[in-house]
Amino acid sequence: MAPALDSGAFQRNAIHALDSAVSDTRTSALALQNYLAARVPRPYADTVVTESEDAIGPVEDSFGAVDPPSPSDKRLRDEVGALLSDAGDELAAARIALRRNDPAEMMQSVKTLRGLAERMEQRSEGLS
Amino acid sequence: MKKLFAIALGILTAIGGFVDIGDLVTNGLVGARFGLSLVWVVLLGIIGICVFAEMSGRVAAVSGRATFDLVRERLGPRVGLLNLFASMAVTLLTFIAEIGGVALALQLATRVNPYLWIPVVGAAVWIVLWRVKFAVLENAFGLAGLALVVFAVTLWKLDPDWADLWRQASRPFVPHDESHTTYFYYAVALFGAAMTPYEVFFFSSGGVEEGWTSDDLGTMRANVFIGFPLGGLLSVAIAAVAAVVYLPQGVEVDTLGQIGMPVGQALGVLGIALVLLGFFAATFGAACETGLSVGYSIAQYLGWQWGKFVAPLKAARFHSVVLLSAVVAVGVLLTTIDPIMLTEYSVVFSAVALPLTYFPILVVANDRTYMGRDVNGRLANTLGTVYLVVVLVAAVAAIPLMIVTKAGQ
Numbered sequence A: 001m002a003p004a005l006d007s008g009a010f011q012r013n014a015i016h017a018l019d020s021a022v023s024d025t026r027t028s029a030l031a032l033q034n035y036l037a038a039r040v041p042r043p044y045a046d047t048v049v050t051e052s053e054d055a056i057g058p059v060e061d062s063f064g065a066v067d068p069p070s071p072s073d074k075r076l077r078d079e080v081g082a083l084l085s086d087a088g089d090e091l092a093a094a095r096i097a098l099r100r101n102d103p104a105e106m107m108q109s110v111k112t113l114r115g116l117a118e119r120m121e122q123r124s125e126g127l128s
Numbered sequence B: 001m002k003k004l005f006a007i008a009l010g011i012l013t014a015i016g017g018f019v020d021i022g023d024l025v026t027n028g029l030v031g032a033r034f035g036l037s038l039v040w041v042v043l044l045g046i047i048g049i050c051v052f053a054e055m056s057g058r059v060a061a062v063s064g065r066a067t068f069d070l071v072r073e074r075l076g077p078r079v080g081l082l083n084l085f086a087s088m089a090v091t092l093l094t095f096i097a098e099i100g101g102v103a104l105a106l107q108l109a110t111r112v113n114p115y116l117w118i119p120v121v122g123a124a125v126w127i128v129l130w131r132v133k134f135a136v137l138e139n140a141f142g143l144a145g146l147a148l149v150v151f152a153v154t155l156w157k158l159d160p161d162w163a164d165l166w167r168q169a170s171r172p173f174v175p176h177d178e179s180h181t182t183y184f185y186y187a188v189a190l191f192g193a194a195m196t197p198y199e200v201f202f203f204s205s206g207g208v209e210e211g212w213t214s215d216d217l218g219t220m221r222a223n224v225f226i227g228f229p230l231g232g233l234l235s236v237a238i239a240a241v242a243a244v245v246y247l248p249q250g251v252e253v254d255t256l257g258q259i260g261m262p263v264g265q266a267l268g269v270l271g272i273a274l275v276l277l278g279f280f281a282a283t284f285g286a287a288c289e290t291g292l293s294v295g296y297s298i299a300q301y302l303g304w305q306w307g308k309f310v311a312p313l314k315a316a317r318f319h320s321v322v323l324l325s326a327v328v329a330v331g332v333l334l335t336t337i338d339p340i341m342l343t344e345y346s347v348v349f350s351a352v353a354l355p356l357t358y359f360p361i362l363v364v365a366n367d368r369t370y371m372g373r374d375v376n377g378r379l380a381n382t383l384g385t386v387y388l389v390v391v392l393v394a395a396v397a398a399i400p401l402m403i404v405t406k407a408g409q
Helices: A007-036 A042-064 A071-100 A103-127 B002-016 B021-034 B039-063 B067-110 B114-131 B134-157 B162-170 B180-194 B197-209 B214-245 B256-302 B312-333 B339-365 B368-374 B378-404
Strands: none
Touching: A007 A042, A007 A071, A007 A103, A007 B256, A042 A071, A042 B067, A042 B256, A071 A103, B002 B134, B002 B214, B002 B256, B021 B067, B021 B180, B021 B214, B021 B256, B021 B339, B039 B067, B039 B162, B039 B180, B039 B197, B039 B214, B039 B339, B039 B368, B039 B378, B067 B114, B067 B197, B067 B256, B067 B312, B067 B339, B114 B256, B114 B312, B134 B197, B134 B214, B134 B256, B162 B214, B180 B214, B180 B339, B180 B378, B197 B214, B197 B256, B197 B339, B214 B256, B256 B312, B339 B368, B339 B378
């Protein structure tokens, strides 16, 4: 664990983590959508979704490894941590749905991933 | 008619062979983050590579000898060694990245983990370099690389706001959420990707492999001045596609799968098949070129017999270097290093090595002893000198920018 230098540095960390997560969730949503529309083959979509899932783990870890410098930053840490965790869980769900070739689950995942990306983007913009 | 066919084939393979893993990754990444605001760097790089490729091709055609061979003779063993070290280190790094790129392309097609593909790809590259004729190798991968034209078709099918794209390209700007240092870090990376040192070494050594003479200067220039810029347009198309699809969504592009996905979105599974063929041909072809370039540079510096124009037994040391490079590449990649990250670093280090690569070429192309009446003219010297200043600035700025921006974060 390493403490952030100040609240500004901690918020920049949070913005960076949220932006990366937005990117990963939207990429996966796009891959699922394209697969459902028969525009990309399954191995391709699977690779893209798996890479997004693999990418979000280190984002979560590196954000979680920084100590919040103040009580308000602690609240931010919990909030962003929960969003990142939800995104990680949903990416795993998307990968499972894709590998099971379950269209209903995939459609649900697309919706959830888009919603999560929207929330994370708004939170990131709120911090900017 | 035969000559016309040779020119057309040369141009087509130059277009298809222009893009490699560095161009794919850097243009995709930059397009998604900066739109087309860095397209001026690609154009700057294309003109630069044309200037120096023409020079090194002319040296090969007129003197019948390749660049490293002459650099050591003309500038002495010490400068030659510096030139060798800088260029070879970057070329080896690029070779490793290309093999990683082939494995990633195969993963997209099969879902099989790239680390399982890496030894297979390393062995395949070595077998091709050992057994396949130079012309077959160059033409097959160059022509298959033309599949990447699918990015231009995708851009057209996406029906973007052309006026907006033109505005981004014609009036360079730093996006509000990016810093100037990050902007210029990626400018250096794009420049390094466009002017990768191996391209000129491979081009000049390839000229010797194919037995170019002064009579082939016209064909060589057609390849360079038509083929390279059209190949560069493919790089711009890749950046533009990423800008249209990913920039508005705030998606950061850092995988090969992301770079190709808009093609599927626009053209369906057939588009994906073509883009995978293009990825494979571009990376495998470039792996062959960089693998050969490592062998060329060492063998030419040390005065060994080199090339595929002689039987492997007669150039055993050259082929041993190529084999050793393939083993090193596979070994490095199996440490589980990320090939995309390696590519991002290789294009920046490529920028650092540029002056050491291009200065000696300018010197040799000005030496009447080798060049006779085909020595550099005023235009070639003016452009060569201007570009030396540009590459020097890029080389000096590369590492500080990498440190300040934490490699573009």
